[in-house]
Amino acid sequence: MAEEYSMEKEVKLMVPITNKSSKKEFNRGAWTAEEDRKLADVIQIHGAKRWKTIAAKAGLNRCGKSCRLRWMNYLRPNIKRGNISDQEEDLILRLHKLLGNRWSLIAGRLPGRTDNEIKNYWNSHLSKKINQKEKQSGSSSTREGSKSKKRRVTEKVNEEVKEEETSNGGHEDSKISTDLDDFFDFSNESPLTLEWVRKFLEMDKSLCEFH
DNA sequence: AACAACCTCAACCGCATCAGA
DNA sequence: GTCTGATGCGGTTGAGGTTGT
Numbered sequence: 338m339a340e341e342y343s344m345e346k347e348v349k350l351m352v353p354i355t356n357k358s359s360k361k362e363f364n365r366g367a368w369t370a371e372e373d374r375k376l377a378d379v380i381q382i383h384g385a386k387r388w389k390t391i392a393a394k395a396g397l398n399r400c401g402k403s404c405r406l407r408w409m410n411y412l413r414p415n416i417k418r419g420n421i422s423d424q425e426e427d428l429i430l431r432l433h434k435l436l437g438n439r440w441s442l443i444a445g446r447l448p449g450r451t452d453n454e455i456k457n458y459w460n461s462h463l464s465k466k467i468n469q470k471e472k473q474s475g476s477s478s479t480r481e482g483s484k485s486k487k488r489r490v491t492e493k494v495n496e497e498v499k500e501e502e503t504s505n506g507g508h509e510d511s512k513i514s515t516d517l518d519d520f521f522d523f524s525n526e527s528p529l530t531l532e533w534v535r536k537f538l539e540m541d542k543s544l545c546e547f548h
Numbered sequence: 549a550a551c552a553a554c555c556t557c558a559a560c561c562g563c564a565t566c567a568g569a
Numbered sequence: 570g571t572c573t574g575a576t577g578c579g580g581t582t583g584a585g586g587t588t589g590t
Contacts (some may be wrong), residue, residue, distance in 0.1 A: 367584090387561070389575075406577075441578060456579075457557050524564070 364398040368407050372397055376404055385413075410451045417449030417509050421458055429455060430463060 364372075376473035379395040385408055388401030397404065410416075421429070425447055432443045440459075447455065
């Protein structure tokens with residue numbers, strides 16, 4: 338159900354929720370247009386740091402964490418909303434195979450996309466595709482709820498990542514810099530994509546070395 | 549039309565890590 | 570070295586929408 342951002346939908350979600358268990362009774366739930374505006378204004382003046390202070394300065398009865406999340410996933414400039422293109426999907430699949438559930442890393446390679454968006458896209462669209470492939474390759478499974486199905490896919494992926502990590506001596510960096518052929522089938526790949534992947538791996542490798 | 553099952557995605561939660569005192 | 574608050578991340582939840590019966 339990929340769709341363009343609509344203010345109408347946003348307004349419909351404006352239901353204030355209060356948390357009985359939280360000590361300070363912060364506002365929770367969907368953000369209102371007014372809250373968005375206040376948050377954006379304060380960030381424009383003070384910058385996107387010290388979220389607790391930002392929340393207070395904006396006069397928002399929200400915790401800093403909530404403000405950060407709203408900014409990172411929604412209000413930040415250059416956020417791309419709506420359909421994920423075929424190229425982007427392809428990239429997500431490849432990066433996920435390479436990096437596992439490291440959504441922020443994957444998002445970092447997709448300009449304008451957030452980790453949350455990619456994570457959601459993976460859980461709702463791509464995990465299904467993988468499931469279908471599994472079925473095609475012979476493994477049969479009975480009908481079941483989408484959530485448990487989703488969880489199992491995530492668990493499976495995590496197990497695979499763990500296995501890969503342990504087989505590489507448990508070191509993440511060595512996993513990333515392992516021979517590309519272990520991760521991709523490049524037989525149909527354009528030279529441009531190959532070049533991009535090489536640059537990507539070099540960049541990550543040099544970053545790891547730097548740290 | 550009415551209901552149930554399923555899907556999507558914004559938001560929350562808990563934990564790990566970082567940075568400064 | 571350790572304590573504490575801030576930040577970032579991945580997993581999970583749940584409201585609302587869509588689709589199937």
